[in-house]
Amino acid sequence: MTVAVIGVGLIGGSIGLAGRERLGVPVHGHDADPGALAAAVAHGALDAGFDTVAAAVAEADTVFVAAPVGALPAALDAVLAAAPEDCVVTDVGSTKRAVVDGREDPRFVGGHPLAGAETAGVEHARGDLFEGATWYLTPTPVTSGVLYERLHRAITGLGAQPTAIDAAAHDRLMAGVSHLPHVFANVLVSQAAEALSADDERLPATGPSFRDATRVAGANSAIWPDIYLANRDALVEGIDATIERLQRVRGDLAGADAQAIADWNTRAADDRRRLLERELAGGPVHELRVSMPNQPGVIAQLALELGRAGINITDMALYPAPDLRDGVVALWIAGDEPAGRAEALVAGLGFAVARP
Amino acid sequence: MTVAVIGVGLIGGSIGLAGRERLGVPVHGHDADPGALAAAVAHGALDAGFDTVAAAVAEADTVFVAAPVGALPAALDAVLAAAPEDCVVTDVGSTKRAVVDGREDPRFVGGHPLAGAETAGVEHARGDLFEGATWYLTPTPVTSGVLYERLHRAITGLGAQPTAIDAAAHDRLMAGVSHLPHVFANVLVSQAAEALSADDERLPATGPSFRDATRVAGANSAIWPDIYLANRDALVEGIDATIERLQRVRGDLAGADAQAIADWNTRAADDRRRLLERELAGGPVHELRVSMPNQPGVIAQLALELGRAGINITDMALYPAPDLRDGVVALWIAGDEPAGRAEALVAGLGFAVARP
Numbered sequence: 001m002t003v004a005v006i007g008v009g010l011i012g013g014s015i016g017l018a019g020r021e022r023l024g025v026p027v028h029g030h031d032a033d034p035g036a037l038a039a040a041v042a043h044g045a046l047d048a049g050f051d052t053v054a055a056a057v058a059e060a061d062t063v064f065v066a067a068p069v070g071a072l073p074a075a076l077d078a079v080l081a082a083a084p085e086d087c088v089v090t091d092v093g094s095t096k097r098a099v100v101d102g103r104e105d106p107r108f109v110g111g112h113p114l115a116g117a118e119t120a121g122v123e124h125a126r127g128d129l130f131e132g133a134t135w136y137l138t139p140t141p142v143t144s145g146v147l148y149e150r151l152h153r154a155i156t157g158l159g160a161q162p163t164a165i166d167a168a169a170h171d172r173l174m175a176g177v178s179h180l181p182h183v184f185a186n187v188l189v190s191q192a193a194e195a196l197s198a199d200d201e202r203l204p205a206t207g208p209s210f211r212d213a214t215r216v217a218g219a220n221s222a223i224w225p226d227i228y229l230a231n232r233d234a235l236v237e238g239i240d241a242t243i244e245r246l247q248r249v250r251g252d253l254a255g256a257d258a259q260a261i262a263d264w265n266t267r268a269a270d271d272r273r274r275l276l277e278r279e280l281a282g283g284p285v286h287e288l289r290v291s292m293p294n295q296p297g298v299i300a301q302l303a304l305e306l307g308r309a310g311i312n313i314t315d316m317a318l319y320p321a322p323d324l325r326d327g328v329v330a331l332w333i334a335g336d337e338p339a340g341r342a343e344a345l346v347a348g349l350g351f352a353v354a355r356p
Numbered sequence: 357m358t359v360a361v362i363g364v365g366l367i368g369g370s371i372g373l374a375g376r377e378r379l380g381v382p383v384h385g386h387d388a389d390p391g392a393l394a395a396a397v398a399h400g401a402l403d404a405g406f407d408t409v410a411a412a413v414a415e416a417d418t419v420f421v422a423a424p425v426g427a428l429p430a431a432l433d434a435v436l437a438a439a440p441e442d443c444v445v446t447d448v449g450s451t452k453r454a455v456v457d458g459r460e461d462p463r464f465v466g467g468h469p470l471a472g473a474e475t476a477g478v479e480h481a482r483g484d485l486f487e488g489a490t491w492y493l494t495p496t497p498v499t500s501g502v503l504y505e506r507l508h509r510a511i512t513g514l515g516a517q518p519t520a521i522d523a524a525a526h527d528r529l530m531a532g533v534s535h536l537p538h539v540f541a542n543v544l545v546s547q548a549a550e551a552l553s554a555d556d557e558r559l560p561a562t563g564p565s566f567r568d569a570t571r572v573a574g575a576n577s578a579i580w581p582d583i584y585l586a587n588r589d590a591l592v593e594g595i596d597a598t599i600e601r602l603q604r605v606r607g608d609l610a611g612a613d614a615q616a617i618a619d620w621n622t623r624a625a626d627d628r629r630r631l632l633e634r635e636l637a638g639g640p641v642h643e644l645r646v647s648m649p650n651q652p653g654v655i656a657q658l659a660l661e662l663g664r665a666g667i668n669i670t671d672m673a674l675y676p677a678p679d680l681r682d683g684v685v686a687l688w689i690a691g692d693e694p695a696g697r698a699e700a701l702v703a704g705l706g707f708a709v710a711r712p
Contacts, residue, residue, distance in 0.1 A: 124647060124708045176551040181569035184540045186624035187601045191594065193627040195532040209572045211632070213537035215686075216565045218625020220712060225618040232609040238547065239606045243599055245543045250595045253588040262581040268542035269574020271549040276567070291480065303659060352480050356576065 001154070004060035005029040006053060006079055008040035011092050011113065012066030013125030016045030018158040021127040030056035032071070040122045054082040062154050064111075065091040070226035072099055080105055088147035094174060095231035096138045096167040109151055110138035110167055112174075113160055128159060135160035138167040168234070175234035180242065182224065183235070185217035286339035288331045291352040302329065305345055311338045357510070360416035361385040362409060362435055364396035367448050367469065368422030369481030372401030374514040377483040386412035388427070396478045410438040418510050420467075421447040426582035428455055436461055444503035450530060451587035452494045452523040465507055466494035466523055468530075469516055484515060491516035494523040524590070531590035535583065536598065539591065541573035642695035644687045647708040658685065661701055667694045 003019045005012045008031045019027045029046040030053050031037040037049040050056040053075075057063050063083055067075040072093045079089055080103070090111040091099055100110040115133040135155050139148050155162045165173075192210065228235060252260040276285055290302065311333060333339040346353045359375045361368045364387045375383045385402040386409050387393040393405040406412035409431075413419050419439055423431040428449045435445055436459070446467040447455055456466040471489040491511050495504050511518045521529075548566065584591060608616040632641055646658065667689060689695040702709045 120710070124710065126647075172551055176548040177566045180547065181544055181565040183602070183605060184544060184569060185565075186621060187598050187605070188537055188540060189624050189627040189631060190601060191536065191598055192532040193631055194597075195528055195594075196631070209537045209541075209575075210533045212568045212571045213541060214628055214631075215568045217628040218621055218623075219565075221618060221622050221625065225614060225621050228609060228617050228621075229612060229614055232612060236606055236610050238551075239602050239609075241550075242543050242547055243602055243606075245546060246539070246595050246599055246602075249539060249543070250592055250599075253584060253595075254592050256585060256588060258581060258585055261584050262577060265542060265574055265577050265581050265584075267574075268545050269577065271545040272570055272573040275545060275549055275552070275570075291482075354476070354480065 001025045001062060001150075002060045003027045003154070004057045004063045005046065006056060006063065006065045006075055007031055007067040007071075008036055008045060008122050009066065009068075010120050010122065010124050011115075011129075012064065013040050013043060013045040013122035014115075014127065014129035015064050015066065015092075015158065016040060017043075017125055017127035018130060019154075020044070020047065022159060023154065023157045028056045028060060032067075036122060040125075043122050043125060045122055045125055053078045057083045057087065060084070061087050062150060063087060063089045065089065067091075068223065068226065069093050069095065069230050072230075076103065076108070080108060083107065086147075088144075088151045090137070090151055093230065094178075094227055095234075096136070096170045097233065098230040100138050100140065100167040104140065104142045106142050106144040107147055109143055109148055111151075111155075112136040112138075112170065113155075115160075130155075130158045130160040133160045135162050136165050136170055137162050138170060139164055140167075171231050171234040172237070175231055175238040179228060179231055179235050180238045182216050182219055183228070183239065184242075185214045185219075189214045189217040284336065285332050285334050286336070287356060288333065288339065288343055288346065289354045289356055290329045290331065290346050292327070292329060302331075302346065302349070302351070305349060306331075306342055309341060309345055311342050311345075357381045357418060357506075358416045359383045359510070360413045360419045361402065362412060362419065362421045362431055363387055363423035363427075364392055364401060364478050365422065365424075366476050366478065366480050367471075367485075368420065369396050369399060369401040369478035370471075370483065370485035371420050371422065371448075371514065372396060373399075373481055373483035374486060375510075376400070376403065378515060379510065379513045384412050384416060388423075392478060396481075399478050399481060401478055401481055409434045413439045413443070416440070417443050418506060419443060419445045421445065423447075424579065424582065425449050425451065425586050428586075432459065432464070436464060439463065442503075444500075444507045446493070446507055449586065450534075450583055451590075452492070452526045453589065454586040456494050456496065456523040460496065460498045462498050462500040463503055465499055465504055467507075467511075468492040468494075468526065469511075471516075486511075486514045486516040489516045491518050492521050492526055493518050494526055495520055496523075527587050527590040528593070531587055531594040535587055535591050536594045538572050538575055538580065539584070539595065540598075541570045541575075545570045545573040640692065641688050641690050642692070643712060644689065644695065644699055644702065645710045645712055646685045646687065646702050648683070648685060658687075658702065658705070658707070661705060662687075662698055665697060665701055667698050667701075 001023065003025055005016050005027060008016060008029050016027045016029060019025055026047045028048050028050060029037065029040060030050050031040065040046050041049045057079055063079055065075050065079055072091055076091055076099060083089055087107055088109065089107050090109050092111055092113055093099055094112055096110045096112060113130055113133055113135040115129050152162045249264060333342050343353055357379065359381055361372050361383060364372060364385050372383045372385060375381055382403045384404050384406060385393065385396060386406050387396065396402045397405045413435055419435055421431050421435055428447055432447055432455060439445055443463055444465060445463050446465045448467055448469055449455055450468055452466045452468060469486055469489055469491040471485050508518045605620060689698050699709055
């Protein structure tokens with residue numbers, strides 16, 4: 001097996017490292033940016049860098065195209081034009097219909113590893129980036145069975161869990177759990193900014209809900225507009241459905257229908273619990289809210305104590321009080337037993353702890 | 357001065373403690389729940405508990421009504437009927453028009469301290485809960501100047517910063533920065549739950565955007581439906597405005613208008629930065645993204661190191677990778693200089709650190 005990687009940023013570079021370290025195969029590569037290509041070779045992500053796509057894929061039987069979403073269609077076409085007949089070609093783009101539809105080549109399988117979107121650049125690449133990660137693959141009726149099996153095996157070898165999914169279902173899924181939350185965050189900040197300037201008010205200490213809900217607002221403008229556009233069909237569907245939901249709530253509020261609002265809120269609590277229980281391993285996730293002074297070292301004390309007890313913090317969020325002098329730390333702990341021990345430990349440290 | 361507190365949960369109890377400790381005045385109180393009243397006396401939040409509203413306010417010149425939002429109008433009416441003529445009466449509800457409109461009594465001033473929504477119950481009450489907190493007051497043309505001044509002084513004495521605001525402006529503000537984010541979170545989880553069941557798909561490792569955006573989904577059903585209903589006018593306005601925004605984005609997506617989408621995303625990034633810079637003291641807030649193994653003790657090591665260097669973490673969020681074995685920690689640090697030192701320190705610990 002010889003692997004080629006086209007586009008050697010964080011994802012492409014990590015595929016190269018994992019290919020060399022875990023699959024033990026030679027990895028060839030190309031990047032439109034000669035500096036990035038040289039950095040990938042220097043980082044050990046490639047055995048050899050090539051000036052052209054054609055040279056990089058000439059000896060490959062498995063090609064990963066890890067170009068940014070906006071450059072992906074052209075990069076894929078170039079690879080498919082140059083790759084050998086018995087070569088499987090995949091991509092790592094975060095939307096799939098835009099690359100799969102109309103590209104009916106038995107050698108091509110769309111792909112999307114759920115890993116590593118937080119940092120960029122080959123300097124952050126790691127050979128274990130895909131360990132345990134879901135890696136979606138979108139085979140179609142024209143996909144070669146032999147080539148699909150080879151790709152599946154390669155991805156397992158990189159440490160990930162290949163999961164076949166229809167391209168349209170994948171895009172709906174991503175719209176719901178990733179792209180739509182980004183759109184909502186953008187809308188919320190703009191709404192708040194306008195409301196504040198209309199009232200000529202200072203922003204109050206907005207508290208956790210606003211910060212959490214808008215953390216991803218205005219996400220990296222070099223990447224996200226392309227993602228929105230590439231998944232625009234599913235996103236438009238998702239926006240239409242959420243507008244319908246908002247209009248139902250609006251109606252219940254305008255009519256002061258207390259029972260409908262209470263039922264709606266309870267359903268949302270149930271939905272969230274079910275979704276996050278499915279997501280996170282280790283049993284139901286418990287939230288603990290700990291009141292503590294917001295001083296250097298206090299979070300450390302808390303985390304250290306739980307660490308010593310072997311309790312893993314699945315997620316955490318710090319909500320400073322308006323004066324930034326004290327606040328509440330929310331901790332999410334998976335599993336009934338660890339959560340119970342965590343609660344007792346935190347109380348033993350002298351902090352007030354509650355389960356909301 | 358004699359203070360009376362009607363409703364002695366977290367907020368009422370903290371007012372009692374701060375009144376006794378900081379103002380050095382006697383605090384009388386009443387709660388509809390005799391057990392809560394006894395607990396407040398035992399906790400030291402009240403000098404004396406009374407069986408009736410009338411008895412509790414008989415000797416008071418300053419009354420805080422800290423009943424839940426749903427019970428607030430009736431509690432306020434009972435207090436205003438029983439309170440002496442020269443007595444200022446305020447509340448602590450999180451929406452203001454519903455209590456201020458139609459209650460045109462020179463003794464009444466609506467209030468809303470931005471503090472302490474995370475835990476409930478008098479056992480978590482603290483005398484320093486309001487230290488540095490914004491405390492909105494909504495005086496009207498009929499409000500007595502003498503009584504307003506007394507209330508202002510009392511609130512300053514509790515440690516908070518009284519800020520006068522029009523009741524309608526207050527409710528629009530809260531709709532934008534708190535209630536609307538809660539509504540959006542509810543809509544997002546229900547949307548995702550439905551999309552997943554339609555495709556019969558497992559929930560993928562949804563990643564940080566979904567979890568952050570839906571952290572407050574289905575918030576405490578004992579409280580939030582009443583808050584939504586009490587602020588329904590501003591919330592309906594806010595929902596209408598966000599539906600308009602969503603429809604504009606939808607149009608730009610459907611028309612594949614790349615420039616419009618890019619501009620919209622950049623504006624959201626600007627809006628978020630501006631809003632959070634106003635909120636958080638200490639200069640512009642910098643986000644650092646640190647890649648690290650998701651093991652007990654590692655967060656502690658990081659926080660401890662920053663603590664030793666006197667660098668305060670304004671906010672943090674842990675994004676576990678799908679396998680929960682490693683992940684990214686986002687840190688928000690206020691001020692250019694501390695953020696720069698933090699970045700160098702973290703890199704010195706051997707973790708990859710990036711500014712997104």
